[in-house]
Amino acid sequence: MQIKLITIGKTDHKAIQQLIEEYSSRLAHYIRFEFEIIPDLKNSKSLTEHTQKEKEGELILKKVQASDEVILLDERGKSFSSVEFSEFIQKKMNSGLKQLIFVIGGPYGFSEEVYQRANGKISLSKMTFSHQMIRPFFIEQVYRAFTILRNEPYHHE
Numbered sequence: 001m002q003i004k005l006i007t008i009g010k011t012d013h014k015a016i017q018q019l020i021e022e023y024s025s026r027l028a029h030y031i032r033f034e035f036e037i038i039p040d041l042k043n044s045k046s047l048t049e050h051t052q053k054e055k056e057g058e059l060i061l062k063k064v065q066a067s068d069e070v071i072l073l074d075e076r077g078k079s080f081s082s083v084e085f086s087e088f089i090q091k092k093m094n095s096g097l098k099q100l101i102f103v104i105g106g107p108y109g110f111s112e113e114v115y116q117r118a119n120g121k122i123s124l125s126k127m128t129f130s131h132q133m134i135r136p137f138f139i140e141q142v143y144r145a146f147t148i149l150r151n152e153p154y155h156h157e
C-alpha cells in the first residue's frame with residue numbers, strides 16, 4: 001500500500017517545512033509515502049469562500065482514482081487514539097488497498113463534492129488547526145502508527 005497526503009498551498013514556514021521533511025523521511029522507512037501539494041489558487045482573495053472551496057475541491061478530486069480510499073482530515077471527523085489509528089492503518093494494509101489518500105483541506109475546509117467522494121473523516125482534535133500546522137502533526141501520527149505496529153520504543157503509552 002502507498003499512503004498519500006494531499007494538501008492545498010505551499011508550506012509557507014521554514015520550520016513547518018523542516019518538520020514535514022523530517023517525519024516524511026522517517027516514515028519512508030516503513031511505507032511508500034507521498035506528500036503532494038496542490039498549488040494555491042490564483043486570485044484567491046477575489047473569490048468567495050464557497051467558490052474557493054469548490055475550485056480546490058475540483059483539483060483534489062482530479063488527483064483521486066476510483067480505487068483509492070480517501071480519508072479527510074476534519075475536526076468533525078472520528079477521533080482515534082494513536083494505537084487505534086495504527087490499527088486502522090493495519091486494517092487498510094490487510095485489505096489489499098493500493099492507495100490510501102488523506103486530504104487536508106484549504107483554509108476554509110472542503111467542498112460538498114469532496115465530502116461526498118470521501119470514504120471517511122478523521123479528527124486530530126476538536127480544536128481547529130491551520131491547514132499548515134496540521135501537516136507535520138498528522139505526518140508524525142502516521143510515523144507513530146508504524147512504530148506502534150512494529151513495537152518500537154518511539155511510542156510510550
Ligand SMILES: C[S@@+](CC[C@H](N)C(=O)[O-])C[C@H]1O[C@@H](n2cnc3c(N)ncnc32)[C@H](O)[C@@H]1O
Nearest residue numbers: 073074075104105108109123124125128129131
Ligand atoms: C483551518 S482548517 C478549516 C476549517 C474550516 N472552517 C472547517 O470547518 O473545516 C483547514 C484544514 O485543516 C485540517 N484541520 C484543521 N483542524 C483539524 C482537526 N482538529 N482535525 C483534523 N483536521 C483538521 C482540515 O483538513 C481542514 O480542512
